[in-house]
Amino acid sequence: xxELTKIVLSEKDMPTHWYNIxxxxxxxxxxxxxxxxxxxxxxxGPADLAPLFPMALIxxxxxxxxxxEIPDEVQDILKLWRPTPLYRAHRWEKALGxxxxxxxxxxxxxxxxxxxTNTAVAQAYYNKQEGITRITTETGAGQWGSALSxxxxxxxxxxxxxxxxxxxxxxxxxxLMMQSWGATVVPSPSDQTNAGRSILAQHPDSTGSLGIAISxxxxxxxxxxxxxxxxxxxxxxxxxxxxxxxQEVIKQxxxxxxxxxxxxxxxxGGGSNxxxxxxxxxxxxxxxxxxxxxxxxxxxxxxxxTRGVYAYDxxxxxxxxxxxxxxxxxxxxxPAPIHAGxxxxxxxxxxxxxxxxxxxxxxxxxKQRSVFEAALSxxxxxxxxxxxxxxxxxxxxxxxxxACKESGEAKTIVFNLCGHGHFDMASYExxxxxxxxxxxxxxxxxxxxxxxxxxxx
Amino acid sequence: xxELTKIVLSEKDMPTHWYNIxxxxxxxxxxxxxxxxxxxxxxxGPADLAPLFPMALIxxxxxxxxxxEIPDEVQDILKLWRPTPLYRAHRWEKALGxxxxxxxxxxxxxxxxxxxTNTAVAQAYYNKQEGITRITTETGAGQWGSALSxxxxxxxxxxxxxxxxxxxxxxxxxxLMMQSWGATVVPSPSDQTNAGRSILAQHPDSTGSLGIAISxxxxxxxxxxxxxxxxxxxxxxxxxxxxxxxQEVIKQxxxxxxxxxxxxxxxxGGGSNxxxxxxxxxxxxxxxxxxxxxxxxxxxxxxxxTRGVYAYDxxxxxxxxxxxxxxxxxxxxxPAPIHAGxxxxxxxxxxxxxxxxxxxxxxxxxKQRSVFEAALSxxxxxxxxxxxxxxxxxxxxxxxxxACKESGEAKTIVFNLCGHGHFDMASYExxxxxxxxxxxxxxxxxxxxxxxxxxxx
Numbered sequence: 021x022x023e024l025t026k027i028v029l030s031e032k033d034m035p036t037h038w039y040n041i042x043x044x045x046x047x048x049x050x051x052x053x054x055x056x057x058x059x060x061x062x063x064x065g066p067a068d069l070a071p072l073f074p075m076a077l078i079x080x081x082x083x084x085x086x087x088x089e090i091p092d093e094v095q096d097i098l099k100l101w102r103p104t105p106l107y108r109a110h111r112w113e114k115a116l117g118x119x120x121x122x123x124x125x126x127x128x129x130x131x132x133x134x135x136x137t138n139t140a141v142a143q144a145y146y147n148k149q150e151g152i153t154r155i156t157t158e159t160g161a162g163q164w165g166s167a168l169s170x171x172x173x174x175x176x177x178x179x180x181x182x183x184x185x186x187x188x189x190x191x192x193x194x195x196l197m198m199q200s201w202g203a204t205v206v207p208s209p210s211d212q213t214n215a216g217r218s219i220l221a222q223h224p225d226s227t228g229s230l231g232i233a234i235s236x237x238x239x240x241x242x243x244x245x246x247x248x249x250x251x252x253x254x255x256x257x258x259x260x261x262x263x264x265x266x267q268e269v270i271k272q273x274x275x276x277x278x279x280x281x282x283x284x285x286x287x288x289g290g291g292s293n294x295x296x297x298x299x300x301x302x303x304x305x306x307x308x309x310x311x312x313x314x315x316x317x318x319x320x321x322x323x324x325x326t327r328g329v330y331a332y333d334x335x336x337x338x339x340x341x342x343x344x345x346x347x348x349x350x351x352x353x354x355p356a357p358i359h360a361g362x363x364x365x366x367x368x369x370x371x372x373x374x375x376x377x378x379x380x381x382x383x384x385x386x387k388q389r390s391v392f393e394a395a396l397s398x399x400x401x402x403x404x405x406x407x408x409x410x411x412x413x414x415x416x417x418x419x420x421x422x423a424c425k426e427s428g429e430a431k432t433i434v435f436n437l438c439g440h441g442h443f444d445m446a447s448y449e450x451x452x453x454x455x456x457x458x459x460x461x462x463x464x465x466x467x468x469x470x471x472x473x474x475x476x477x
Numbered sequence: 478x479x480e481l482t483k484i485v486l487s488e489k490d491m492p493t494h495w496y497n498i499x500x501x502x503x504x505x506x507x508x509x510x511x512x513x514x515x516x517x518x519x520x521x522g523p524a525d526l527a528p529l530f531p532m533a534l535i536x537x538x539x540x541x542x543x544x545x546e547i548p549d550e551v552q553d554i555l556k557l558w559r560p561t562p563l564y565r566a567h568r569w570e571k572a573l574g575x576x577x578x579x580x581x582x583x584x585x586x587x588x589x590x591x592x593x594t595n596t597a598v599a600q601a602y603y604n605k606q607e608g609i610t611r612i613t614t615e616t617g618a619g620q621w622g623s624a625l626s627x628x629x630x631x632x633x634x635x636x637x638x639x640x641x642x643x644x645x646x647x648x649x650x651x652x653l654m655m656q657s658w659g660a661t662v663v664p665s666p667s668d669q670t671n672a673g674r675s676i677l678a679q680h681p682d683s684t685g686s687l688g689i690a691i692s693x694x695x696x697x698x699x700x701x702x703x704x705x706x707x708x709x710x711x712x713x714x715x716x717x718x719x720x721x722x723x724q725e726v727i728k729q730x731x732x733x734x735x736x737x738x739x740x741x742x743x744x745x746g747g748g749s750n751x752x753x754x755x756x757x758x759x760x761x762x763x764x765x766x767x768x769x770x771x772x773x774x775x776x777x778x779x780x781x782x783t784r785g786v787y788a789y790d791x792x793x794x795x796x797x798x799x800x801x802x803x804x805x806x807x808x809x810x811x812p813a814p815i816h817a818g819x820x821x822x823x824x825x826x827x828x829x830x831x832x833x834x835x836x837x838x839x840x841x842x843x844k845q846r847s848v849f850e851a852a853l854s855x856x857x858x859x860x861x862x863x864x865x866x867x868x869x870x871x872x873x874x875x876x877x878x879x880a881c882k883e884s885g886e887a888k889t890i891v892f893n894l895c896g897h898g899h900f901d902m903a904s905y906e907x908x909x910x911x912x913x914x915x916x917x918x919x920x921x922x923x924x925x926x927x928x929x930x931x932x933x934x
Contacts, residue, residue, distance in 0.1 A: 031483065130860075131859075193902035399657060403557050403558070
């Protein structure tokens with residue numbers, strides 16, 4: 021193998037700015053609808069978000085500046101694991117017998133094991149700057165909760181995580197990781213908030229959902245002066261912080277002497293790993309005449325981009341958050357308990373939703389058994405045991421590579437391996453023992469929850 | 478921070494040869510005693526080892542060639558994660574308030590999460606070269622078993638792992654990792670070997686030990702023509718394969734512009750991570766007049782180097798393996814159930830034992846509560862959650878750094894962080910909940926097991 025197996029950059033080559041796609045959306049003909057106030061259904065201003073977020077993050081949420089400087093202190097912390105490696109999948113290509121050239125970016129080297137740490141550090145930093153001493157959040161699969169716990173620990177901020185009850189019970193090691201970094205972890209729904217108590221009153225056995233946990237974390241932040249809230253995906257500033265990923269990949273492909281990619285693949289739940297990875301490529305498509313196909317891969321059990329409606333909806337079950345115009349299955353839709361907990365969300369980032377509506381990206385939805393089959397195929401060649409979430413991207417990459425085998429084309433395919441599966445081994449057991457269910461989403465359930473969509477004029 | 482946080486090398490800078498310390502032991506005044514046959518107690522020849530190991534590994538076991546070339550195919554696989562990063566612990570130094578400069582090598586980036594993968598790939602390769610289609614081994618904590626499962630998967634070799642029963646039950650995720658890579662995993666003692674059946678007859682409730690599991694794996698390999706055996710530590714060729722670690726560190730310290738280290742720290746169970754990390758430094762001490770203190774850190778529950786005798790002993794409980802002259806607690810000594818399963822072994826590498834006898838290295842033994850306290854102190858600054866094994870090295874590094882704080886000396890300290898703790902979170906739970914016992918080894922038990930030492934003339 022003359023060509024490198026992995027392309028590593030020195031931390032001196034780390035991106036110094038985040039890329040803000042808002043700056044390029046007008047040129048791409050994409051229009052963003054403003055967020056609305058949950059009470060008045062009127063467009064909100066910065067002051068409406070101030071109880072939840074520090075002003076610096078609110079400013080980033082609405083900024084149209086193309087490049088936003090990454091503070092030195094944030095860069096210093098990112099250097100604990102960034103730049104992350106880009107791999108050429110020599111062995112997997114050979115195992116698949118494809119002429120395609122497959123590259124993958126590996127974000128699993130961060131302390132908490134996924135890309136979530138990129139924005140966790142930035143968010144904790146801006147909270148610290150504004151004197152915040154306490155942050156609440158929610159976590160489903162646990163990647164985001166552990167990323168924020170780590171970041172809060174670094175900045176000496178108290179961190180409280182509402183963890184979806186079923187994950188709390190099934191993934192004790194994720195919980196322990198958060199506790200090891202000093203966080204308080206509470207199973208949600210809990211009796212600590214009105215939102216939690218109200219759910220428990222109706223459904224005492226509720227195993228929770230991301231939407232409920234968000235309601236609890238938001239309520240606590242909104243009602244306590246010393247506390248703000250942090251979200252691990254969906255919002256513009258979160259996707260912004262993840263753009264270090266795509267920027268590094270473009271530089272690494274150049275170092276590798278690779279062709280410009282034909283296909284760029286990422287999994288998508290709320291959209292942060294997909295956006296952070298794909299937006300720098302999308303800019304090249306829109307502004308510099310490149311033409312990579314950009315493919316978002318979502319689970320068949322929560323197919324917001326491919327099956328949801330494009331409409332205003334709440335981010336949480338209790339209808340407390342601002343409304344975003346996004347692809348949604350309805351804010352009280354509860355996806356089936358697939359193992360890719362990070363992709364079990366009813367809505368999609370407003371930016372990605374608008375970009376999808378404009379036809380600038382493709383989207384597919386995949387059932388979980390095929391996802392695990394692809395994950396093992398990959399791992400048995402490349403070693404890394406991927407989390408269930410990026411295994412969706414692995415599946416799609418495998419389809420593209422097998423199509424190349426059919427056609428004889430040597431396409432260049434790049435995907436984002438946004439986290440390892442070390443805390444997801446129970447899902448591998450389910451797959452290996454043949455107990456894994458191939459959930460699909462329920463059209464009937466969606467119709468019911470879509471009937472609860474807020475009526476926006 | 479002007480100085481780099483981590484020093485990464487390109488895979489073009491990966492060592493091309495293993496360093497064989499046997500070549501330099503005579504100059505250091507260290508004499509190695511020959512291995513003995515378990516039946517005759519006479520020195521063994523290569524033919525005696527042939528039922529267990531491929532000839533290429535037997536040749537490496539006794540080689541006195543200073544540098545042994547790493548086959549291209551092995552190098553290509555090592556490139557999936559090597560060279561591994563060397564970190565400067567800026568944040569931990571600050572948290573400790575020490576003027577010391579702390580560096581750590583991180584081997585947790587390998588597919589199976591520890592340094593074990595370095596030798597697993599080499600051993601699987603040489604077996605494959607000699608037409609072997611099946612390998613047995615044992616595993617305690619699971620690091621070695623998963624490393625070998627991965628390597629066998631890559632080479633298409635069948636892999637059977639005898640896993641110490643208590644680990645099999647307590648660490649299902651390690652088992653699943655091995656199964657994900659296609660290995661068969663059996664709890665030991667099992668009914669599949671004479672050794673296992675004999676233990677079960679005497680102790681039906683036995684939770685197993687590394688010594689028993691070795692007996693089972695060795696017996697199966699010795700009695701089946703298609704099967705060889707692989708060991709993850711102790712033997713010369715295993716330590717040899719790990720010397721990529723120390724060689725990389727020396728190169729990385731140079732890139733960092735660091736001073737030559739004053740102290741080099743590694744944990745030690747059978748000795749492979751310690752040897753692989755420390756031997757290249759030891760060569761500089763012995764041959765090139767350098768003077769780093771080299772410190773081996775072992776658990777107080779299995780203190781072979783600090784409390785064992787230096788004598789000929791078997792490597793396994795059933796007395797089936799060749800005898801090595803080593804520091805031993807007695808081959809039927811069963812260490813207390815500390816969480817650092819990789820350090821629960823009665824004996825020590827013959828090379829490290831001889832080097833310790835010659836006074837070329839230091840050794841200390843540490844109780845596990847202090848070890849976890851140090852692990853959390855480290856993780857809360859640096860992010861990485863370390864396995865219990867390397868946390869022994871972290872503890873000792875912390876002592877050295879705090880001594881520097883006392884004395885005001887800005888020493889350079891380097892330690893090997895040989896694996897992550899993602900599969901060891903139950904041990905963190907025991908620590909965080911105050912349930913962790915501070916086991917020490919039992920002098921009385923050791924006396925009894927030393928009474929069973931073979932009588933060598």
